Amino acid sequence: xxxxxxxxxxxxxxxxxxxxxxCTQDMNHNYMYxxxxxxxxxxxxxxxxxxxxxxxxxxxPNGYNVSRSTTEDFPLRLELAAPSQTSVYFCASSxxxxxxxxxGTRLSVL
Amino acid sequence: xxxxxxxxxxxxLQEGESSSLNCSYTVSGLRGLFxxxxxxxxxxxxxxxxxxxxxxxxxxxLKATLTKKESFLHITAPKPEDSATYLCAVRGTKGAQxxxxxxxxxxxxxx
Numbered sequence: 001x002x003x004x005x006x007x008x009x010x011x012x013x014x015x016x017x018x019x020x021x022x023c024t025q026d027m028n029h030n031y032m033y034x035x036x037x038x039x040x041x042x043x044x045x046x047x048x049x050x051x052x053x054x055x056x057x058x059x060x061p062n063g064y065n066v067s068r069s070t071t072e073d074f075p076l077r078l079e080l081a082a083p084s085q086t087s088v089y090f091c092a093s094s095x096x097x098x099x100x101x102x103x104g105t106r107l108s109v110l
Numbered sequence: 111x112x113x114x115x116x117x118x119x120x121x122x123l124q125e126g127e128s129s130s131l132n133c134s135y136t137v138s139g140l141r142g143l144f145x146x147x148x149x150x151x152x153x154x155x156x157x158x159x160x161x162x163x164x165x166x167x168x169x170x171x172l173k174a175t176l177t178k179k180e181s182f183l184h185i186t187a188p189k190p191e192d193s194a195t196y197l198c199a200v201r202g203t204k205g206a207q208x209x210x211x212x213x214x215x216x217x218x219x220x221x
Binding site for chain 2: 004031033035040041042043044045048050058090092094097098099100101102103104
């Protein structure tokens with residue numbers, strides 16, 4: 001049972017570089033989410049999607065972009081990485097109520 | 111705006127010493143209060159969902175309760191393997207499928 005799979009697990013970026021964080025779920029869930037978690041803090045919602053082709057901003061969307069071309073995949077794009085984007089990123093999916101999370105991507109921007 | 115505050119920030123207990131974690135919330139129409147467990151370096155793991163005041167749910171040594179303003183996660187006779195950060199989150203009527211998380215309580219159980 002794969003559940004929610006995130007790649008890569010770790011990444012170091014230089015300021016101004018771009019990258020895509022990948023997220024795939026095999027549970028046929030309609031809803032998918034991207035969160036970031038800073039040390040000692042709770043999770044903050046970046047973007048979410050209610051189905052293929054539909055995305056919306058969360059609490060902290062600035063500096064990020066998403067797309068949802070399939071039910072399974074929900075990639076998160078960082079276009080111009082900044083030190084403030086150093087964080088742990090979690091992807092989650094849900095059928096209706098309960099959200100299930102991936103293992104996270106730890107990103108450092110130096 | 112929906113808000114969640116968890117207390118204490120950190121809690122150290124001896125093995126077998128029961129205690130409770132608190133989650134205070136304000137939300138525009140509660141559509142669910144969620145408890146998650148998070149181990150270091152891992153994603154949150156779903157524990158419970160509560161929907162209405164008075165509701166209780168149990169899983170092994172954990173019991174979650176809900177009132178109109180707060181939720182408690184009671185830990186009975188904890189073991190070292192219960193050590194983790196416990197996160198609380200709410201979903202309101204205005205937030206669609208979105209969850210608002212508290213900052214978590216870091217629980218350490220000493221053998």
